[in-house]
Amino acid sequence: MGMGYIATISFGTNTTNTDLNTLVENLERKKYERLDSSASPLNILQSSRENTATAMMLRKSDHRRIEDSPDEAGTALEREVSDGLAEETARSKDELQPMMSETGAEAVDNAEAEIEARARSKDKSQPMMSKSTGAEAVDFAEAETRFIETQKLLATQSIPTATNPIVMKTASLPDSKRKKILVTGGAGFVGSHLVDTLMMEGHEVIALDNFFTGQRKNVDHWMNHPRFSLVVHDVTEPIMLEVDEIYHLACPASPPHYQYNPVKTIKTSTMGTINMLGLAKRVKAKILLTSTSEIYGDPEVHPQPESYWGNVNTSKCSAKLCFHPFTIQPNLNWFQMCTLVGPRSCYDEGKRVAETMMYSYKSQNNVDVRVARIFNTFGPRMHPNDGRVVSNFIIQSLQNKPMTIYGDGSQTRSFQFVSDLVNGLHSLMNGKYDLPVNLGNPDEYTVKHFAEYIKEITQSDSEISFFAGNERRPYTTQTGYFNGETRVEMGAEGDSEGRSSANDSLF
Ligand SMILES: O=c1ccn([C@@H]2O[C@H](COP(=O)(O)OP(=O)(O)O[C@H]3OC[C@@H](O)[C@H](O)[C@H]3O)[C@@H](O)[C@H]2O)c(=O)[nH]1
Numbered sequence: 001m002g003m004g005y006i007a008t009i010s011f012g013t014n015t016t017n018t019d020l021n022t023l024v025e026n027l028e029r030k031k032y033e034r035l036d037s038s039a040s041p042l043n044i045l046q047s048s049r050e051n052t053a054t055a056m057m058l059r060k061s062d063h064r065r066i067e068d069s070p071d072e073a074g075t076a077l078e079r080e081v082s083d084g085l086a087e088e089t090a091r092s093k094d095e096l097q098p099m100m101s102e103t104g105a106e107a108v109d110n111a112e113a114e115i116e117a118r119a120r121s122k123d124k125s126q127p128m129m130s131k132s133t134g135a136e137a138v139d140f141a142e143a144e145t146r147f148i149e150t151q152k153l154l155a156t157q158s159i160p161t162a163t164n165p166i167v168m169k170t171a172s173l174p175d176s177k178r179k180k181i182l183v184t185g186g187a188g189f190v191g192s193h194l195v196d197t198l199m200m201e202g203h204e205v206i207a208l209d210n211f212f213t214g215q216r217k218n219v220d221h222w223m224n225h226p227r228f229s230l231v232v233h234d235v236t237e238p239i240m241l242e243v244d245e246i247y248h249l250a251c252p253a254s255p256p257h258y259q260y261n262p263v264k265t266i267k268t269s270t271m272g273t274i275n276m277l278g279l280a281k282r283v284k285a286k287i288l289l290t291s292t293s294e295i296y297g298d299p300e301v302h303p304q305p306e307s308y309w310g311n312v313n314t315s316k317c318s319a320k321l322c323f324h325p326f327t328i329q330p331n332l333n334w335f336q337m338c339t340l341v342g343p344r345s346c347y348d349e350g351k352r353v354a355e356t357m358m359y360s361y362k363s364q365n366n367v368d369v370r371v372a373r374i375f376n377t378f379g380p381r382m383h384p385n386d387g388r389v390v391s392n393f394i395i396q397s398l399q400n401k402p403m404t405i406y407g408d409g410s411q412t413r414s415f416q417f418v419s420d421l422v423n424g425l426h427s428l429m430n431g432k433y434d435l436p437v438n439l440g441n442p443d444e445y446t447v448k449h450f451a452e453y454i455k456e457i458t459q460s461d462s463e464i465s466f467f468a469g470n471e472r473r474p475y476t477t478q479t480g481y482f483n484g485e486t487r488v489e490m491g492a493e494g495d496s497e498g499r500s501s502a503n504d505s506l507f
Pocket residue numbers: 253254255291292293294374375376377387388389390392393404405406407411413447469471472475
């Protein structure tokens with residue numbers, strides 16, 4: 001290889017029939033938990049019926065805790081909480097004690113302090129209540145104990161909700177190892193899975209989202225957790241936070257979503273990235289940008305290594321007349337958009353600028369940067385109306401509606417499972433390699449083949465219909481290693497800093 005690196009990462013979970021089958025199940029909303037592949041970090045989220053039941057009961061009782069009904073402190077809890085719950089709580093306490101994190105301990109300290117303060121204020125305002133009968137004093141002490149137990153439980157696991165029935169148990173980390181991590185786009189499809197991983201590792205996580213495509217329900221299960229914060233904010237506006245790491249994911253990624261408001265999309269990639277880089281510079285945080293395979297444009301090199309310069313459309317749509325369905329929208333002048341610049345320009349050019357910003361801040365301000373170029377990704381929490389090919393075909397086939405192929409279906413894609421992507425992002429952030437890295441799957445399908453495949457596994461009666469379109473681009477990561485490990489293939493000459501060692505393991 002001529003110069004520098006060719007760094008290509010591939011992952012252990014192939015896009016197998018099993019993955020696709022399970023995705024179908026997800027979209028049918030049958031069994032969320034079965035979606036996790038064995039390589040997935042989510043496999044430690046196994047839902048235990050017992051824990052779910054316990055936590056749900058605790059949640060119920062927690063809602064009635066002391067500050068919610070100060071007049072009934074203790075006695076209400078005593079009446080409401082069943083003996084079964086008391087037993088479960090005691091058992092949970094034993095199980096969870098070794099997992100207690102510093103933060104958990106802090107939460108308990110706070111809870112104890114709060115209870116003391118409330119008890120003191122009760123002494124002053126309602127002396128009769130605390131001192132009149134011994135029975136009430138006992139009630140209060142028991143309520144206090146239960147409240148502390150609840151806080152301990154909260155500090156080590158998520159609260160199941162109707163939309164997220166899985167209990168997520170977290171690890172504990174000492175202060176020295178626990179990081180404060182910002183995930184922009186943290187309530188989105190990929191962002192929320194990343195949040196899960198970081199929370200389970202025991203870090204303090206701030207998910208920042210403007211809810212354009214993200215959804216609160218994706219992080220609902222962390223909402224009462226003492227180490228989690230959700231900030232509703234648009235990255236195009238600056239924000240002051242103190243963090244150690246920034247995963248900058250915020251940007252609509254599905255073509256219909258990012259083309260819906262192209263000006264907003266380009267603002268998000270440019271102003272949003274500047275704002276996050278400014279924050280990283282100020283607080284000396286490491287920052288990872290999620291870029292895209294689309295920065296390669298309509299690639300003439302296939303599959304694409306990171307060293308490829310790309311072939312981005314800078315003039316016009318390549319079709320004579322574009323009827324790409326997602327461009328025909330009421331508030332979009334689709335004809336004008338398709339004839340002035342490439343229909344994907346707002347996204348692919350935006351991400352190219354964002355990458356340039358990352359390396360400018362690195363060279364000029366010494367910001368520690370990482371850049372991941374993400375290829376087509378699917379998995380749980382993908383919105384049914386996401387508009388990307390995987391969810392479109394699955395929904396259409398399940399509903400026996402025509403499956404919409406844009407163009408002749410000869411364009412190719414590789415599809416990666418979301419947990420593999422999250423593994424890759426996490427590894428990239430925690431490794432030393434700081435040049436752009438492709439994150440995807442080397443398995444390649446034509447869109448037509450993929451439609452037939454989905455039709456077959458869903459046993460659908462859908463017709464496969466072809467729409468006029470301008471889609472030619474093939475996206476597939478250049479295959480490096482594909483043996484179940486995350487590896488990098490390196491050029492023999494190494495880079496400017498002298499890193500070489502061919503076939504080094506990256507992470
Ligand atoms: O219903 C559909 C949807 C899509 N397609 C086609 O299927 C192919 C894949 O399209 P998708 O909408 O899934 O998305 P793309 O692969 O083009 O980009 C996607 O993956 C790379 C990411 O970086 C991008 O952010 C993401 O949008 C395209 O050729 C598209 O035209 C159809 O034929 N029918």
